[in-house]
Amino acid sequence: MRVLVQSEPFDFGKEAQDFASGHHTMGAIVTFTGIVRDLADGSLDRMVIEHYPGMTQKALNKISEQAMERWNLGDVLVIHRTGDLAPGDMIMMVATAAPHRKDAFEAAEYLMDYLKSRAPFWKQEFTSDGAKWVAAKQDDEDALTRW
Amino acid sequence: MKLDVLYFAWVRERIGLAKEQIDTEATTVMDLVRELEAREERYAAAFADISALRVAVDQELTDFEASLSGVREVAFFPPMTGG
Numbered sequence: 001m002r003v004l005v006q007s008e009p010f011d012f013g014k015e016a017q018d019f020a021s022g023h024h025t026m027g028a029i030v031t032f033t034g035i036v037r038d039l040a041d042g043s044l045d046r047m048v049i050e051h052y053p054g055m056t057q058k059a060l061n062k063i064s065e066q067a068m069e070r071w072n073l074g075d076v077l078v079i080h081r082t083g084d085l086a087p088g089d090m091i092m093m094v095a096t097a098a099p100h101r102k103d104a105f106e107a108a109e110y111l112m113d114y115l116k117s118r119a120p121f122w123k124q125e126f127t128s129d130g131a132k133w134v135a136a137k138q139d140d141e142d143a144l145t146r147w
Numbered sequence: 148m149k150l151d152v153l154y155f156a157w158v159r160e161r162i163g164l165a166k167e168q169i170d171t172e173a174t175t176v177m178d179l180v181r182e183l184e185a186r187e188e189r190y191a192a193a194f195a196d197i198s199a200l201r202v203a204v205d206q207e208l209t210d211f212e213a214s215l216s217g218v219r220e221v222a223f224f225p226p227m228t229g230g
Contacts, residue, residue, distance in 0.1 A: 034230050050156055052222060055206035080229065092230060112230055118208065120222075121229035122156035133157050136226030 001068060001076045003060045005051065007083040012090055019077050019095045026074040028101035030108040032094050038087040043127045047085045052120035056080075063114040067096070070110070071103040078111065080121065113143045148172070150179070150215070154193070155224035158200065161193040176202050177211045179221060193223075201226055 004010075012033055020029045038044045064076045077095040085091060094111045098104035115121075123134040153166045173179035180197065183190040194200070197211060203222045204213050215221070 052153070052155055052203070052206070052224070054220075055203055055222070058206055059208075116230035117227055119229040120155070120203070120224065120227055122225065123228045124156070133225065134228045136228050141226070 001061075001064050002078070003057060003064055004079045005056050005060065006079070006081060009081070010079050010090065010093065012093060015077065015079065015093065016095060019075065019097065023074050023097045026097040026099060028098050028104040030096050030098075030101070030104040032108050032112055034091040034093070034112075036085045036087050036089045036091055039125070039127065043129075044087050045126045045128065047087075047089075047091075048124045048126065048131075049082045049085065049091065050122045050124065051082045055120050056082075059119045060115060063111060063118065066114075067107045067110050071096075071098065071107040072100070073098045073103060073107055076107070076111070078115065080115070080119070082121070110147055113140070113147065116140045117144065148215075150218065151220045152179075152183075153220065153222040155222065157225055158193050158223050162189050171215075173215055175211070175215060176204065176209070176213045176221065179215065180211065199225060 016031050036047050060078050064078055067076055073096055075097040080092040094108055096104045096107045117140050125132050125134060150169050150171055152169050154162050159165050171179060171182060173182055180194050184194050201224055202209060202211060204218050205220050
């Protein structure tokens with residue numbers, strides 16, 4: 001299990017390659033990557049992700065441990081960026097390794113659902129009109145009820 | 148007791164502080180909120196709608212009824228938007 005919180009960009013290809021290699025008993029690797037989405041009118045200048053430094057790593061570790069307990073997984077990787085990002089930048093990635101794909105897919109969805117609304121990150125969008133905090137979506141909160 | 152109180156995102160902006168140390172006898176998070184609200188308008192504004200806020204005690208998410216016994220750090224923030 002590896003959990004990284006960093007301001008620097010990450011190399012998705014290398015991370016996915018490293019994660020996928022060396023797991024001889026894992027038949028399935030699932031990766032998910034979150035990208036900074038521009039606004040519908042293309043007006044997003046940048047996004048800033050604030051976080052709670054003391055708590056972020058702990059919260060992500062806990063979510064990852066819960067996934068490892070709940071599904072038959074060989075490994076979990078979570079990388080989440082903080083600070084300044086531009087439209088199109090990769091914000092985060094998760095990867096799961098499991099003997100079979102169902103566990104890998106479900107665990108990746110679980111990780112995403114939990115880190116959306118239970119890890120202490122806050123997104124702020126900057127446009128020429130100023131800064132705006134991204135509001136949490138009820139759908140994201142509702143998504144947790146299925147687990 | 149002395150507590151470190153942290154604020155994030157728009158709660159931080161509304162209060163105008165990221166962190167402060169508070170000497171308090173509050174026994175629950177809600178007691179602490181009432182004490183802060185009574186201080187100044189900017190606190191009252193930040194805590195006006197508790198349902199729009201989340202709280203962590205010693206870096207674990209909890210609720211506003213949580214005890215502050217033995218606690219060192221309390222953080223207030225809006226619902227999280229990770230991922």
